[in-house]
Amino acid sequence: MRGMTMYERLWCRLAVVACLAVAGSAAPASVGAQDQIPGVSLGLVYTGSYLPALAVQPFTGRFGGSGLAPQVETIVGDDLRYSDRFEIINDLPGGFVRDEVDYALWDRLGAVWLVTGTLEGAGDGYVLLLELHDVVYGEVRERGRFTVPDPSDADYRMSVHRASDEIVRWATGDPGMSASRIAFTMRGFRDTDSLTYNEVYLIDSDGENLVRLTDFEDALESPSWSPDGSKLAYSSWKSGYPRIYEMNVDTRVERMLPPVRGAGDYITPTYSPDGRTLAFSVLGSDSRSGIFTYDFDGDCCLAYLSGGPWYDLSPTYSPDGRWMAFNTLRFGDAVPQVMLMPAEGGQAETLSPYAYGNGGYFTSPDWSPLGDLVAFHGAIERGRYHILVADLADNGRVLRQLTSEGNNEDPSWAPDGRHLVFVGERNWGYGLFVVDVTTGRVRAILAGRRVGVPDWSPALLPR
Amino acid sequence: MIVRRFVVPVLAAILVAGACGGDPPPPPPPPPAGPDMDSLRAYQDSVRAAEEARRRAEAEAAARRAAEAERARAVAAARTTLEAMVFFDYDMSAIRDDAAALLRQKVAILRASPQVRLRIEGHADERGSTEYNLALGNRRAEAVRQFLTGFGLAENRFEIVSFGEGRPLQQGSNEASWARNRRGQFVITAGATAINPAQ
CATH class of the missing domain: 2.120.10.30 (TolB, C-terminal domain)
Incomplete structure (x- = not known):
């Protein structure tokens, strides 16, 4: 049901874009028949691809990682949004989500994927433990450990981006682009x-x-x-x-x-x-x-x-x-x-x-x-x-x-x-x-x- | 002048003084000697000649100065003409009529100034692709070079370089700015002190 709604919403947006494109190309009077290129059609044509909903559960911290966990979570959430492969669910009311993964709750919210993360202090830096959950099947699909240096390190954000790209690869099989x-x-x-x-x-x-x-x-x-x-x-x-x-x-x-x-x-x-x-x-x-x-x-x-x-x-x-x-x-x-x-x-x-x-x-x-x-x-x-x-x-x-x-x-x-x-x-x-x-x-x-x-x-x- | 005005009254006074009184007249003073008058005239003549020579020299110097100033003005004007920009139509490297007229003036100056070498810089306005505009700027500089060498000027007197849209003359996203920025600029790279005006 949720998926249908997303699909319809996407199509509504594409229809609006297409109408704008038609209006935009019809408006200039200077574009006459001779300006058209024979055999070539131009247009804002997008595949009406269905984007699965992905939720990011607030990251937790251990061994001194709690302070930085929210910032790392924000970087990952933004990366996944910018990947344009998911509808991101992140505007949940406070206190709504518990530490335990509640698949029934995420299913009701329409999520197909759920990302959970824990940031652990380790030596001079941190280790980010990530899990990608398949909400429909109620199980962990992939998990991984990622080394994250201290935020003062020039590679700090890029190391988090690499973790985000791995989530994209887990969910879609395709490479991400945020570590770039x-x-x-x-x-x-x-x-x-x-x-x-x-x-x-x-x-x-x-x-x-x-x-x-x-x-x-x-x-x-x-x-x-x-x-x-x-x-x-x-x-x-x-x-x-x-x-x-x-x-x-x-x-x-x-x-x-x-x-x-x-x-x-x-x-x-x-x-x-x-x-x-x-x-x-x-x-x-x-x-x-x-x-x-x-x-x-x-x-x-x-x-x-x-x-x-x-x-x-x-x-x-x-x-x-x-x-x-x-x-x-x-x-x-x-x-x-x-x-x-x-x-x-x-x-x-x-x-x-x-x-x-x-x-x-x-x-x-x-x-x-x-x-x-x-x-x-x-x-x-x-x-x-x-x-x-x-x-x-x-x-x-x-x-x-x-x-x-x-x-x-x-x-x-x-x-x-x-x-x-x-x-x-x-x-x-x-x-x-x-x-x-x-x-x-x-x-x-x-x-x-x-x-x-x-x-x-x-x-x-x-x- | 001063000499003559002074001598005549003195002679007159001496003559008048000699005609009065009962004393035996003193022996008349010797009449003014011929040689004395001659030397006076010679003196006067030499003064006049020197005066004239000085005047002639001054006039010549003034004329020379005027000619030099005139030439400096002409050289400066020639330099201005050499460095004057030419402008192009949107997306085009063809030499416009106004540009051709200016380039012909440059040709005449370059013929009279064989030591002068130019760098021709091609520029484009900001519209269109940055890299295409590099090519367009180069095409414009090349079109100018070909126009100039088409008049028999040696190819090696001109280098070309494109700046694309990277060096606008005038900021602003409007036709007035764009028209100023679609240009060929000229930099004198050799012979700047050997510019001669067109013959």
């Missing part, structure tokens, strides 16, 4: 010459723990995580021209990759999934512009993949490392398109729905870590940008539009292959937003700052 960080740029202002600049910042997946990584006071773009989450590659202008650098996130030791091509703008780096290759773009080079790869093992062997008198940029690898999606300006200035090609170069095909003379604007591709989807953003009407996903199963002919408000750019996949972080521009300013591709839920994780080019890290393991 997002790298992005934030704009600063240089007083000496009134020029703007960018620094790399990091923020945890739940919007906490904002830290600045660089201090160059110069132009900088496109931070990109290494597959093990230990390094970031980016393009910095501090030598006067954009060159690719790589920085260790912990030690902040930086090195410049050798500019073996000579003159040109070295931009948009991305690591291959095995971490052995860096792909990037050289623009306006003396000879050929386009996408190149750099071999870390040999510290050499620059390979030229694609390009020519046109511009190819923003490469992104498929998770098996065999394919590459990238952005191209080969059809003209105002009609950038997303194309696919083998990772070692070769024949490229358009993924975005290019139609000659009516090409549309599609940029900033990012290939899902699950391999099935490529996200990018596009101008649905001139000057308005929205986040889109193309399903490779149907050659991208059906684009799903994930945003409907303001302007939205530069999507990047979470390690769960289900969430995207992007830059949103609203009437109050810019911010970092996260959208769940399945439910369409959107939340802001950093609002009111001039942010850009976010890149979501892989799942971060204990260091």
Whole structure:
């Protein structure tokens, strides 16, 4: 009964969203028949997936863990809510819940899953004991022990996030994404010459723990995580021209990759999934512009993949490392398109729905870590940008539009292959937003700052 | 002048004094000697000549100063023209007519100033993807370089760099700001002291 109600409620919400989408797309008079792309349907189409209800029972503490238990419980509860895989039951009246697990009570409240936790003091830190209960069967489905350092430790929140991700895996079999960080740029202002600049910042997946990584006071773009989450590659202008650098996130030791091509703008780096290759773009080079790869093992062997008198940029690898999606300006200035090609170069095909003379604007591709989807953003009407996903199963002919408000750019996949972080521009300013591709839920994780080019890290393991 | 005004009255006074009184007239003073008058004139002439030379030199110096100032003004104007920005249409790297007129002025100056080298910086407005805007900025800088080299200027006199949307000239999310930010900027990287105005 409870499940039916949830299902109906979800459908009501989807219906409202769909109506808004129709109203939104019908309103601008400038969108004429010729602006429509033949054979492509755009829309806010969400699977009406049923979300099971999950309750988090207040965590208890032992051996000096009681003080911190409520905070750990809050982090876990928020992580599970942000996973967008459950309807979270947490607004229970005080004194309602006893220490003993009462399956009948949780069943009456509509819960399918119940999480209980105990935080125990252990040495300098803590151990978090978690149990996932199947309320319907009235039994413990999974249990685990997680080491949590003292809150003064830099890894404290991340260690709790890792426990949350394990709960997601227990309940769904899929990876979570809360033990991860997002790298992005934030704009600063240089007083000496009134020029703007960018620094790399990091923020945890739940919007906490904002830290600045660089201090160059110069132009900088496109931070990109290494597959093990230990390094970031980016393009910095501090030598006067954009060159690719790589920085260790912990030690902040930086090195410049050798500019073996000579003159040109070295931009948009991305690591291959095995971490052995860096792909990037050289623009306006003396000879050929386009996408190149750099071999870390040999510290050499620059390979030229694609390009020519046109511009190819923003490469992104498929998770098996065999394919590459990238952005191209080969059809003209105002009609950038997303194309696919083998990772070692070769024949490229358009993924975005290019139609000659009516090409549309599609940029900033990012290939899902699950391999099935490529996200990018596009101008649905001139000057308005929205986040889109193309399903490779149907050659991208059906684009799903994930945003409907303001302007939205530069999507990047979470390690769960289900969430995207992007830059949103609203009437109050810019911010970092996260959208769940399945439910369409959107939340802001950093609002009111001039942010850009976010890149979501892989799942971060204990260091 | 002073000399002549003084000498004539003195001579007259001497003559008048000699015609009066009963005393035997003293021997008349020797008439003013010819050589004396000549040297006086020569003196006067040399003064005049020096005066004229000084005046001529002053006039020449003034003319030179004026010419130098004029040239400095022309060089400064040439430098301003070299550094003047060109602007682009939304999402386009094509050279607009107003930009082409300005670039032709730059060509004339660059031809007269062979030592001058330029860095051409391409910029984009904030709309659209950050990375696409890097490419668009590079395309704009490249379009400017090709326009300039199309007039026979050597390719190696120009370097290009894109800043994408990262260095706006004017803050603000409106068409006025965007129009200012879609631009090509010019930085003189060599020969800044060897700029010659267009011939």
